[in-house]
Amino acid sequence: MVTGTQPLPCKNPVGDHLLLRSFKNKVDYCRLQGCDVFYSNVxxxxxxxxxxxxxxxxxxxMMAHxxxxxxxxxDADAVVTDMEFKLPLESYKDHNLVVHGWDNMVYGDNENKSWTGLNTGSYLVRNCQWSMDLLQEWSKMGPLTSEYEKWGKILTTMFKDKPFPLPDDQSSLIYLLYKERTKWGKKTYLEGGYELECYWVAMLGRFEEIIFGYNDLEEDVSSLRRRHAEKLSKYYGELREPHLKKRGWVPLSKGKRPFVTHFTGCQPCSGNHNPSYKGETCWKEMEKALNFGDDQVLRKYGFIRKNLSTSYVHEVPFDYPWSNFLR
Amino acid sequence: MVTGTQPLPCKNPVGDHLLLRSFKNKVDYCRLQGCDVFYSNVxxxxxxxxxxxxxxxxxxxMMAHxxxxxxxxxDADAVVTDMEFKLPLESYKDHNLVVHGWDNMVYGDNENKSWTGLNTGSYLVRNCQWSMDLLQEWSKMGPLTSEYEKWGKILTTMFKDKPFPLPDDQSSLIYLLYKERTKWGKKTYLEGGYELECYWVAMLGRFEEIIFGYNDLEEDVSSLRRRHAEKLSKYYGELREPHLKKRGWVPLSKGKRPFVTHFTGCQPCSGNHNPSYKGETCWKEMEKALNFGDDQVLRKYGFIRKNLSTSYVHEVPFDYPWSNFLR
Structure with a gap:
């Protein structure tokens, strides 16, 4: 996993604190799932x-690994909210790039075309020559080229909803996929089968509901609430899968934890959040999402929050009845 | 590795940024050396x-692992400044606790006794019953006990230089080791053979000098400057060892990178730094130490700083002559 932020401190007084917690969230996921994480500050x-x-x-x-x-x-503003979710890498064997997106908005006619047809906040790239070539082509639309402003005009003409004049990596990728579908599109998987990144507004008020659902499940199935070593997290995650399916809690359904919640539009560091919602809503929801993820980790250390908006944790009694503990 | 900070944002405007970078530094070390890292925000x-x-x-x-x-x-204010250093765990086979300290100040007569006789900013604990018992005894001198203030008086009487009235974990540990040397002291190793933690003031202005020394060495020994995959960092670290020894750069000597630089007294989060130096000096030196550690990592990604006080990095040409690049 590769992530990062700008070299200087945030302008927003709570920005760096949120980035710190968001990085911790990623380190936790990687420790549980056994992957490496690299953070860049330059x-x-x-x-x-x-x-x-x-x-x-x-x-x-890619080169160093x-x-x-x-x-x-x-992205720094994306939070893992299902620590047990495993990326289905086996289903991407014919693809080199996996990004959350919608076919009609990327490849469709002009009416459907949108700069949000896919989201580059969380995506997978295969370490191969094809990807190296893509990165090179893609970079040519960025600030390195003398035709940077020209590219901005081309993109704002193609994407009527693009809100700023200069090229961004997201619009540029859609442009490349659309214009050279055989070359780039064929090897690109637009993932919509689970929340490779989920718009945080869609999750407003839903985390609590999900917690209660998972708790009910654990009240039924005692093996799932067994206290266990952190190294066995993957095993216990797999144990839970069939029970989730039986209840119809598959990815994208209401009961299932979303894999990644993306605080796009919040801009925690600059504080220049999207004017269609309040900054306060951003920071409060981000804290909830971070605590939601953190609780899944902390439980293995024997602790849990009773309330997602607090950092106050409680000791979890061994094989406790959830109902008495949380209600 | 276990580390952490308080649940709320820092009061110092640059505090959380420094904590974020300090956490990144630890994650980098653990990725290179193959250990897990857990950060706590609660x-x-x-x-x-x-x-x-x-x-x-x-x-x-201990329980979760x-x-x-x-x-x-x-501690959050401790920075790894030698990414290649490997903890000499094999030499601790007869001990359960390893902490940077001095025999005479811990076990010696009253004149030498100091609350800084050892430092609890960076220490090792073996995962065993002895350590569980120690943690329990140690905790009894902390804020959980009704005799908290009484313990404070005992400790300030014993340690004339202790600057605050209530018990802290560091003084309390020295007290336990001194009073029950057979029980706790015998299994405790006071490490002074390398910088398990090094007081940052001792490193003022020395990082640049060390960089030039290591560069000179690499100009002589081409295999050491070979660009390599990150996973081979341990191998290249071992390759460097005999060359360092030949030059007399062993731990604690001037030429060798210090293992851990500890910004004790700086309190990056509260900003209430030790009045004997300026806060600015703290933040600037901390940034230098972080950049010093980061450069050792970034180089494997093909980049390096020319100046330790900047976040501006330069591409390292393949097998470049160091002298032309840096001078």
Whole structure:
């Protein structure tokens, strides 16, 4: 997993605290699932800043990690909210890029075309020559080129809803996929089968409901609430799967924990959040999501929160009845 | 490795940024050396806050990780400044606790006794019953007991230089070792053979000098400057060892990178630094130490800083002559 933020402190007074917790969340997931995580605090190319910084970073991570098949990019404002979810890498055997998106908005006619047709906040890139070539082509639309502004005009003409004049990595990727579908689109998987990244607004008020559902399940199935070593988390995650399916809690359904919740539009560091919601809502929900993920980890250390908006934790009695503990 | 900070954002505007970078530094070390890292943002017991928070945390980490022989506690303000250094665990086979300290100040007569006779900013605890028992005894001098203030008086009487009236974990540990040397002292190793934690003031202005020394060495020995995969870092670290020894750069000597640099007294989060130096000096030196550690990692990704006080990095040409690049 590769992630990162800009070199300087945040302008928003709670920004760096949220970034710290968001990084901890990613480190937790990687420890539980057995993957490496690399965080960058520098721009590898001085002109490739902001959202363009990830491209040279992913390229360098590929070179430094020849043993790795997949690089998973995660934005700093994306939070893992299902610590047991395993990326279904086996289903991507014919693809080199996996990104959350919708066919009609990426490849469809002009009416459906949107700069949010896919989201580059959380995506997978196979460590191979095809990806190296893609990164090179993709970078050519970024701040390195003398035709940067020209590309901005091309993109704003194609995507009527693009809110700013200069090129961004997301619109540029859609452009490449659409214009050269045979070359790039064929090897790109637009994932919509689970929350590779889920817009946080869709999760407003839902985390509590999910917790109660999982608790009910554990009241029925005692093996799932057994206290266990952290190294056995994957085993216990697999044990839970058939029980979730029996209740119809498959990815994208109401009962299932979303895999990744993405606080897109919140901009925790600058604080220049999308004006359609309040900053306060952003920070409060981000804290809830972080606590939701953290509780799944802390429980293995013997603790849990009774309330998602607090950092106050309680000791979990051995094989306790959930109903008495939480209600 | 277990580390952590308090649940709420820092008061110091640059505090959380420094904590974020310090956590990244630890994650980098653990990725390179192959150990797990757990960061805590909560108090596992509401009364065990501040420096006492580590005790219940270490205990829980032991329980959640029965597969782990050693728990390494690191304060948030401690920075790994030699990414290649390997803890000499084999030399601790007869001990259960390893902490940086001095025999005469811990066990010696009253004149030498100091609350800084050892430092609990970075120490190792073996995952065993002895350690569980120690943590229990040790905790009894903390905020959980009704005799908390009484313990404070005992400790300030014993340690004339202790600067605050209530018990802290560090003084309490020295007290236990001194009073029950057979029980606790015998199994405790006071490490002074390398920088398990090094007071940052001792490193003022020295990082640059060390960089030039290592560069000179690499100019002589081409195999050491070979670009390599991150997974081979341990191998290349071992390759460097005999060359360092030949130059007399062994731990604690001037040429060798210090293992851990500890910004004790800086209190990056509260900003209430030790009045004997300026806060600015703290933050600037901490940034230098973080960059010093980061450069050792970044180089494997093909980049390096030319100046330790900047986040501006340069591409390292393949097998470049160091002299032309840096001077």
């Amino acid at each position: 721009y590898l190319h001085p002109k490739m800043d902001s959202y363009w910084a990830k491209l040279p970073l992913i390229r360098s991570a 020849p043993e790795v098949e997949w690089i998973w990019w995660m | 108090y596992l017991h509401p009364k065990m806050d501040s420096y006492w928070a580590k005790l219940p945390l270490i205990r829980s980490a 029965p597969e782990v022989e050693w728990i390494w506690w690191m």
